Amino acid sequence: MSTPSDVLVVGASAAGLAVTENLRRKGYRGRITLLGEEEVAPYDRPPLSKQVLAGTWEAERTQLRTRDVLDALDAELALGERAVALDADTRTVRTASGAELRAEAVVLATGLHARRLPGLTGVAGVHVLRTLDDAGRLREELLKAERVVVVGDGVLGAEIAATARLMGVDVTMVGPQGAPMQEQLGHDIARRLAALHTEHGVRLRPDTLVDGLETADGHVTGVRQGDGEILPADLVVTAVGGTPATDWLTDSGLALRDGVECDSRCRAADGIYAAGDVARFHHEGLGRSLRLENRTNATEQAMLVAANILGEDRAYRPVPYFWTDQLGVKIQVYGLPTPAATVHIVEGDTEQGRFVAQYVDEEGRPIAVLGWNMPKQARQHRQRLLDRYAPAPRVEPAATPS
Structure with missing residues (x-):
């Protein structure tokens, strides 16, 4: 396909912003529209569970670029506009406000939705952490909380538990794994991480499933384990992973399987690409499809997508990478x-x-x-x-x- 006259990036995320910046960096002068569901300009998510939650960073510090830098991109920034449908054949996106946006190239960078466990929603004192607003609400309640239960022992759950403990809160982390982050780290290193949390006073409940909540007057008072034991809590955080934000693509004609299915060029269909947490791509080095949820991948994949939009025809073959700071x-x-x-x-x-x-x-x-x-x-x-x-x-x- 020849260089497109216009590009629509759906998702004002780190990946979406990086696509926009790299198109401009490579000399693209066509029209770019960056569509974002949240009202705020693109920001960084890794600090939410650490610096922002701990209060060592103000929310403004998470912004990826200043307003002047964003303006210099000469891109139309459409914030507070949620995409609700895509026609892949015509590359047309419809938004919740009724607007229809069409472009010769479309990039899907909508990221994840925080997964919510059945029975752990609709109760005061129960939180997820995915957005900047989530972090603000959670911090406000953490400052008043005495006993916190973190449901989930992956990267995010372990980071939240570590931050809350450093804030002086009584913390219990509950999860199905034998040790925190065992799936990502393996048995030996995960046991070392468990020991680190224990040394700092985090109570661990490994190999444990959650059955529901205990409440009083509409506010959480405890978490009920699968064996019936109640863990007292005046604040509960569910950190049980995320689901790719593809619900709006159900009738798009694209292949969806735990993300937007792409080839090795991160191309989902003619003129349609995906980048970041939502993209499942074919990794030529491994010979299988892969979806990566980390900040580094969002940037690196976006760089490749920008290059391929401009005709470079490059395969995405990263060495997967992630980091975490805890205690x-x-x-x-x-x-x-x-x-x-x-x-x-x-x-x-x-x-x-x-x-x-x-x-x-x-x-x-x-x-x-x-x-x-x-x-x-x-x-x-x-x-x-x-x-x-x-x-x-x-x-x-x-x-x-x-």
């Missing part, structure tokens, strides 16, 4: 650890609280690297993963003259 520890993970992987400490000392761990599969091939308070060294060990995740493109031999 004075910075954890960085490159690759995709699995619970079955064997873990070797390749640098540093676990007893000193600074180390790099390498994960290898049953054939002894490295599949992931983790740094625990060793960011520089972890980046260096990342190089060992390139052959698996981001192999060099195959170069066809030159034709032999006849």
